[in-house]
Amino acid sequence: MRERTLTMDTLNPQVKAVEYAVRGPIVLKAGDLERRLQQGDKQPFTEVIKANIGDAHAMGQQPITFLRQVVALCCFPELLDSPAFPDDAKQRAKRILQDCGGQSLGSYSASQGVECIRRDIADYITHRDQGVPSDWNNIYLTTGASDGIMSILKLLVSGQGSSRTGVMIPIPQYPLYSAAISELGAVQINYYLDEANCWALDIEELQRAYLTAKQHCQPRVLCIINPGNPTGQVQSKKCIEEVLHFAYEENLFVMADEVYQDNVYSSDCQFHSFKKVLCEMGPEYFNNVELASFHSTSKGYTGECGFRGGYMEVLNMDAQVKAQLIKLLSVRLCPPVSGQAAMNVIVNPPKVHEPSYAQFTKEKSSVLDALAHKANLTEQTLNSVPGIKCNPVQGAMYAFPQIFIPPRAIQEAQSLSIAPDMLYCLKLLEETGICVVPGSGFGQREGTYHFRMTILPNPEKLEILLEKLKKFHLRFLEEYSQQEPQITRTTEEQHRQKSKQPD
């Protein structure tokens, strides 16, 4: 047999390090179990509950009618003659199609996106930020926010050895960032969010991470997710200011992942866009700090993940560098035009006087209220379980509780060469059919364990899930707490860490 050209020895070494836990091994296992269930295999549960991915529609959330009407009209313009569609939806569809080649969604758009949509996004941002001007030339439509994030990172990774680009990411983080860093061969710089303080960003920790990293790489990029994924924290204005000040001082490119900007539940919290805060810090900051902010159709109240819609606004990018970015974006030709249309509806929703306003507002509130309720329910229930401690779910779509894992379980995990929280999640899946993602997939402080679950299942299912989880956790604690573990150096370390863990 001829030796293959492409083997583990010859493939691009940077690819080998790429991991993406959200669709990783536990999810593949869940899919397997699901198939087996469908084939009539008996399991200790009747359904697999996928609480691993931020996909609202998969969990039964309904699409926003107005958005689907507009995109359907764009797709099949004969419907413009149908009395079944409201005028405001038709008006928007006509406007979008006007700017599409041949008035068709099937035409490539410019790689930056359809012009009127970019303009609408700029208007939306200006309005959202209470007048801080947005220039449509700085707006780029993207294939989901991920596409924009990858492109900016790709642009910025350069240098060799100690001058290699370093990218600061929060721990815990959404694993697209670590995957992108691996793929691009950049240097990952971890800054730890403060779990004891509702996952707040501590500026001293940023500085520590930066100074340590500076010794072996060139830190160039600072990534921040607000509201946070997986943590759910909503950063205070003061904190955002401190971050921007730090970025200014150290000449860092700020990537602000704001895809959950419409998902804020806690009444004590408010979404502050990085751009607005930057503007309020005065012209020296506003005209100099390089800032890319990302948004998406996948989250918020629309939950349109399958459309792969998103945009980024890029501030203060050098003109020559911008030309490079445009060149890079042209390689994937253009983002799906249906996703661009969906994004347009989000930034240009029905206005007060328009026919669809009432229904739109009702649907939007219904979705957001449900999410807020579920966020609260999840947080309360998890905190009622001994051995689980969950920070307030202030925003986003996830709970990221810390779990106590008994030393014996840690040992067993080690013997299986898997992370302890992976062992926990695998057992949870096998015994209850609930699929969540282990904290090790997102990053966490050494010796702590977490898992990320979504708050997306409908309230009845969520209650069932939480009930099963509670029972499982208590069983798990009991099962693994029966014997005293052997005292080894590793377990001594764990005993030390144990004092930091919840009871």
Added chain:
Amino acid sequence: MSVLQEISPNVKNMKQLEFAILARRVNQIKEELRQGVRKSYKDVIDVSWGDPHRAGVKPLSFVRQVLAACLYPQLMNSDKLPVDVRQRAQKLLGGCDGGSVGSYTATTGISEIVSGISEFITKRDGGVPSYPENIYISSGSQWSLTNILKVLVNSEGSPRTGVLTPVPSHCTTTLSLMGLGAIIIPYYLNEEEGWELQIEELHRALESAKGICNPVALYIINPGNPTGHVQSRKSMQEVIRFTSEKKLFLLADEVYQNCVYRESSEFVSYKRVLAEMGPPLSDTLELASFHSASKGFMGECGLRGGYVELVNLDPDVMEYIYKLFSKDSCAPVTGQIALDLMMNPPQPGDPSYLIYYEETQNIKTMLVHNVKRALEVLNSLPGFCCQPVEGGAFAFPRLYLPPEAIQKAKEVGMQPDTFYCIRMLEEAGVLVSPGYEYGQKEGTHHIRFCIMTTVDTMEELLRRLSSFHTQFMKDFS
């Protein structure tokens, strides 16, 4: 602020497209037209993209009806949509989590659609089996190609990875390669022989790479872009033998497989030819073939539906390919649906069949007509010579520019064929792209334009082109 020197060198190395110059000018001209500035034309004919809808071709009714029903299922409650449209939409929605096209899908695509693709491929290739686990759907075929290249190209390695690519070649692939830090090893297609690929040229190209880079793959596009050449079976067998002998990975871009015009030419897939050559080749040659919903009769470029089929890959490597695709989540569902409709169109007896058949036949007739007319007109004009367009979406005629024109181009700092294109845009309101963009033999010039337009548009285009060209040649002789 980030400065140019801090930008990724691979990105900087990606060449700046000539098209940027033309794009700026076309936007200005469109604005001028909108403001009522007098010109000898009232609109710009843009045939610089392989984009049928942009050039006036209408989408297929069945496709748009099914998509609309999937997007807005309330449409299925009325009788307005044909029964088979409603059934198909129902079936497709059944494959979506939560019954919504707004859900993420499995990384490689909705499993029913992926199975449908593998069935289509098996049928297309006369029974050569295709397996769903080897198929990945992505946002357009270039996205898949880039992911496969990411696995093949070691940008930090020494020597650097080299990939054999044709000249001329469409830019997206070459840009992608440059962006990944690969070295492009050009192999020249033979214009005088209808843009045929000659095996000796492949050998020469590979030889030239010795000591410069580590060649790992051969990229080939069939039917060709921009050339329009459709490879013969014999030529494909030679390529397969060469690729195997030289231990290369074969990247076969087959997005134009549904666009073949010449009666005597026939598209046959690399996979089929490989299978017919039997073991050991058929079991060992590593092949990736790409297809898309952007071309063919559907022309749904904006929906972004493409796929790659991987043959004979190392299973361990497949795991890593999966991871790369998974961090992009999944392909847009509208693109996945478009692919399904392409693989599985209405059949005789279905309510939508007659209209579907009529529409596709019209497009076919239109394309054959356009190709014939374009060749007639181009080959009748002194200063043009166009090879037969056997397939694909473009005509790529050779342009014999007078020395004075070449001189003038130099003076204004433009490539000669870019200069010609700018002039054509300004004076005739026709946007085509310059051959320089695609690579060409030194001293030769070409233009490329899309032939997937309505018949009327093609006639108007050819009229304007002839008139402009005649004047241009006169002005510069």
